Amino acid sequence: MAKLFMLLAGVAAVSAHVAAPARDQSQQRLSPVTSSRFQCNLPPVLDPAGDGLPSADDLFSSKSARERQVKRLQAVVQVPSVSYDDLGSVGEDERWAPFFDLHDVLEKTFPTVHKKAKVEKINTLGLLYTIPGSDEGLKPVLLMAHQDVVPVADASTWKYPPFDAVYDGDFIWGRGASDDKNMLTGLLSAFEALLSNSDWVPSRTFVLAFGFDEECSGFRGAREISAHLNERYGKDSFAAILDEGGLGLLEFGNALYVLPAVTEKGHVNIFFELDVVGGHSSVPFPHTGIGIIAEIVAELEAHPFKAELIEDGPVHNHVQCQARYSPELYPDLTELVQQGDLEGITHWLVRAGRETQYIVQTSQAADTIQGGQKINAMPEKTVLGVNYRVAHHNSLAEVQHNAVRRVGGIVKKYGLTLKPYEGDEEYQKYVAGLPSAPEARAPQPEGVVDYKGTLVLSTRDKSHPAPISPTSGPAWDIFAGTIRHTFAYENGTVVPTGEIMTGNTDSRHYIGLSDNIWRFMPGRSHADSNIHTIDEHVRVDDHIETVKFLYDFVRNFDAAKF
Numbered sequence: 001m002a003k004l005f006m007l008l009a010g011v012a013a014v015s016a017h018v019a020a021p022a023r024d025q026s027q028q029r030l031s032p033v034t035s036s037r038f039q040c041n042l043p044p045v046l047d048p049a050g051d052g053l054p055s056a057d058d059l060f061s062s063k064s065a066r067e068r069q070v071k072r073l074q075a076v077v078q079v080p081s082v083s084y085d086d087l088g089s090v091g092e093d094e095r096w097a098p099f100f101d102l103h104d105v106l107e108k109t110f111p112t113v114h115k116k117a118k119v120e121k122i123n124t125l126g127l128l129y130t131i132p133g134s135d136e137g138l139k140p141v142l143l144m145a146h147q148d149v150v151p152v153a154d155a156s157t158w159k160y161p162p163f164d165a166v167y168d169g170d171f172i173w174g175r176g177a178s179d180d181k182n183m184l185t186g187l188l189s190a191f192e193a194l195l196s197n198s199d200w201v202p203s204r205t206f207v208l209a210f211g212f213d214e215e216c217s218g219f220r221g222a223r224e225i226s227a228h229l230n231e232r233y234g235k236d237s238f239a240a241i242l243d244e245g246g247l248g249l250l251e252f253g254n255a256l257y258v259l260p261a262v263t264e265k266g267h268v269n270i271f272f273e274l275d276v277v278g279g280h281s282s283v284p285f286p287h288t289g290i291g292i293i294a295e296i297v298a299e300l301e302a303h304p305f306k307a308e309l310i311e312d313g314p315v316h317n318h319v320q321c322q323a324r325y326s327p328e329l330y331p332d333l334t335e336l337v338q339q340g341d342l343e344g345i346t347h348w349l350v351r352a353g354r355e356t357q358y359i360v361q362t363s364q365a366a367d368t369i370q371g372g373q374k375i376n377a378m379p380e381k382t383v384l385g386v387n388y389r390v391a392h393h394n395s396l397a398e399v400q401h402n403a404v405r406r407v408g409g410i411v412k413k414y415g416l417t418l419k420p421y422e423g424d425e426e427y428q429k430y431v432a433g434l435p436s437a438p439e440a441r442a443p444q445p446e447g448v449v450d451y452k453g454t455l456v457l458s459t460r461d462k463s464h465p466a467p468i469s470p471t472s473g474p475a476w477d478i479f480a481g482t483i484r485h486t487f488a489y490e491n492g493t494v495v496p497t498g499e500i501m502t503g504n505t506d507s508r509h510y511i512g513l514s515d516n517i518w519r520f521m522p523g524r525s526h527a528d529s530n531i532h533t534i535d536e537h538v539r540v541d542d543h544i545e546t547v548k549f550l551y552d553f554v555r556n557f558d559a560a561k562f
Contacts, residue, residue, distance in 0.1 A: 038312050040321035042495065045488060046481025048555035053200060056486075056548035059193055069544055070167050073185045075105050077165035077174040083148035083213045090124045090220070099125045099212055102147055110188045116195045117208075123224040129208035131191065133558075139239035140205035141557050142229070142513065143550070145184035146214035146221070146244070146506055149176035150532050157534050170539060177538040178529035180244045182546060183521060184210060190550040204239070204558050214506045217461050222506035229513060238514040240475045240557065243507040245519025247499045254492045255325040258483050260520035262314050262498030264505065265362075266390030266465040270403050271383060272296055274416075276453035278380040285449050289382040290371045292414055292453075296384060297366045299406050307361035308393040309346040314468060314498040315359055319345060321497045359500050362391045362399060389502055392465045397430030403457060416453040424459065463508045466517070471498045474562045475516040482556050486522065486549040522549035 049055065059065060079102040082095070090096050106127075107114045118130040127147070133140070152162045152175055160166040165174040187208055194200050207229070211221030229237075247259040276289045287295075309316055322329065323337040336344040349356040364386060371382030388399050404420045411418045421427045470476060480496040487494050507517050523542035530536045 038317050038320055040317065040324050040495070040497065042484065042493070043477040043481045045484040045494075046478060046556050047485050048482075048552050048559060051555055051559055053194075053197060053555060056551045059551070060544050060548050066540065066544065069185075069189060069547065070172065070540060072109050072189060073172055073177070073181065073538070073540075073543060074165035074167060074174075075109050076102070076181045076185050077172065077177050078163055079105055080163045081147050081149060081176070081212070082151050083215045084151060085216055087213070087216070096125065099147060103127070106188065110192045112195045113188055113191050117191070120228075122228050123220055125212040126221045126225045127208070127210040127212075128225055128228065129191075129210075131195070131202060131206045131208075133202045133205040135203045138204040138561070139237060139514075140207050140233070141554075142207045142209060142238045142241045142510070143187050143554075144209050144211075144222075144241065144243040144506060144510070145187055146180045146218075147184065147210050147212045148215050148221075149179065149181070150215050153534075159535050162536070167540070170541075171537040172540060172543070173535060173537045175536055177536050178521075179531040179536070180214070182523065182538050182543055183244045186522075186543065186546040186550050189547045190554060193551060194554060202558050204560075206554060206558075207238075209510075211506045217504075218506045218509055222509040226509040226513070229510075233513070235512050236514065238516075239560075239562070240479065240516040240518070241507060241510055241514045242479075242553070243505050243510075243517070243519045244521050245501050245503075245505050245507075246521055247501070249487065249524050251492075252322075252326045252329050256487060256489065256492055256494045257318075257322065258487060258494060258496045259318065259499040260479070260483075260496065260518045261501035262469040262471060262518060263392070263466045264501035264503065264508065264519065265392070266388075266394075266396055267461060267463045267504045267508075268388050268390060268396050268399060269460045270386050270388065270400065271458050271460065272386070272403075272407070273456040273458065274382045274384075274453060275380060275456075276382075276414075276416075276451040278378045281376045281378055284378060285451065287414070288372075289379045289453075290369075292410065292416075292451075293369065293371065293382045293384050295410050296407055297369075299410065300364060300366065300386065300403070303402075303406060304364060305362035305391070305394060305399075305402070307346050307350050307357065308391070309342045309349070309360050310392055311342055313392065314471075314500050315349070316342070316345070317471065318497045318499055321495050325493060325495050358389065358502050360391065362394045363387075363389045363502070389504075390465055392468075392500070394465075395430070396459075396462055396464060397427050400424075400427050400457070400459065401431055401434070407455065407457075411455060414451050414453060416451065416455045418455050418457075420457040421459060422456075463504060466508060466511060467515075469498070469515060469517050473516075474560065478556050478560055479516075479518060479553070482549065482553045483522075486545065486552060487524075522546045 079098050081098045081102045084095060087093050087095055120128040122128050155162055160173045162175040165172055209225045211218050211225060213221045246261050250257050274289050274293055319333060319337055323334040327334045333348055336348060346360055349360050366384060367387050368385035372379035390396055390399055400421060483496045484494040501519055505519050507519055523546045525539050525542050529538055
């Protein structure tokens with residue numbers, strides 16, 4: 001049962017092969033019809049052949065084209081453009097140096113793009129390419145990727161050295177091969193092909209934005225680029241925005257489900273900083289600061305957030321599509337969909353495994369703890385960091401307040417002074433009118449240890465759940481129609497349907513520039529590529545499929561006149 005939803009976290013293993021576009025079977029196998037307003041009707045397959053340009057297959061399917069893409073991706077992966085959490089200012093911290101090398105590699109590898117596009121450096125390392133269109137009445141399209149990769153913990157554990165970009169005939173192995181230099185290389189390859197064709201004069205302006213610290217939340221890169229675009233173009237100025245992400249592809253029988261993310265969960269890190277009196281370990285208190293923090297962790301983990309399915313939201317629409325095109329796959333789920341039983345569907349998703357549980361539930365993970373300086377001295381300061389990915393039915397302030405409520409009993413037990421989120425106006429507005437937080441300094445009974453303690457709660461890296469982009473209208477029809485064209489296979493129906501990302505991307509910084517924001521890595525095995533761990537890799541066939549999709553995506557949007 002969990003196999004389907006392993007995909008939703010990106011663990012897809014798909015064996016379907018691309019074939020010539022098949023006849024549209026979207027109107028076959030329509031029963032059972034769900035009770036919702038949403039019926040999962042599919043837009044037509046959109047083949048851009050009418051523009052007179054060479055087809056994606058003609059350009060990227062030959063042996064020489066494969067060799068060219070291997071060399072391009074290898075060159076980009078071989079640059080160790082690592083972003084660390086503690087990086088200092090650009091120009092002062094020498095660890096930024098590889099990004100300058102990467103820029104040189106990109107210019108050498110994609111000479112036509114760098115000759116014909118307007119190239120700007122934003123905040124020194126951010127890259128912004130503009131390919132101007134001839135019709136200023138058409139909104140531009142923004143395509144995104146990021147230059148940075150996560151660090152390598154231990155290179156000796158890798159099958160191949162992580163920055164050698166070894167090609168074994170099927171895969172390229174290396175840090176960033178999938179996340180996100182596959183997309184970075186794919187976008188530049190698509191435009192290198194388009195701009196090398198003298199017959200292509202775009203009607204619509206296309207903008208490429210490449211941040212350099214996505215793995216550190218994008219505050220130096222994407223946020224600065226977004227501010228630049230807002231100043232230049234204004235609010236709601238883009239027809240569509242495409243970034244990395246999505247939840248993969250999965251084939252069931254004669255249906256291939258393609259799951260771009262049309263939204264993503266919110267994000268907040270809450271830190272619990274406890275200061276208590278110390279002392280010699282030979283005469284310890286009943287609980288050290290670490291012991292008190294351990295109680296906080298236990299209390300939080302004993303009270304997870306409630307799961308909830310949003311009616312006609314992306315997850316609900318996904319299962320409705322499945323009930324329509326693959327009703328026999330999970331009959332019990334199909335029945336719940338037919339009955340309109342949102343609570344039953346929610347329970348099904350939670351039982352199916354963590355991968356589906358957390359698309360309908362706020363996650364909570366105690367990830368970092370620091371405390372103690374010496375083995376014979378009780379710690380005076382202990383700091384706990386808890387990461388939350390916030391579901392759409394919750395809010396950041398609600399999650400913050402839940403933490404306050406959960407520590408209330410512990411605060412009283414140890415007579416701590418509680419200082420929650422000082423200076424956080426959004427949180428203070430939320431709690432106005434709610435029951436008061438625990439009293440600041442509970443008196444201790446006689447004979448009980450006075451820890452003289454203070455517990456400070458603070459947040460970092462906050463982002464609200466993203467607005468849900470529509471899955472209807474002309475922009476979606478072009479996007480989904482291109483998906484149906486690229487991934488078409490014989491005797492099968494390609495079903496694009498939106499989903500929710502449990503993680504976060506640079507796209508959170510671009511909210512407001514367009515209603516149509518999609519997070520989609522157009523490759524079949526992207527989620528099975530060991531992202532953020534040892535032996536990261538990408539299948540070259542998938543990389544070429546990515547380039548083909550992006551090439552046709554640009555052509556289809558350029559032909560559209562909305």
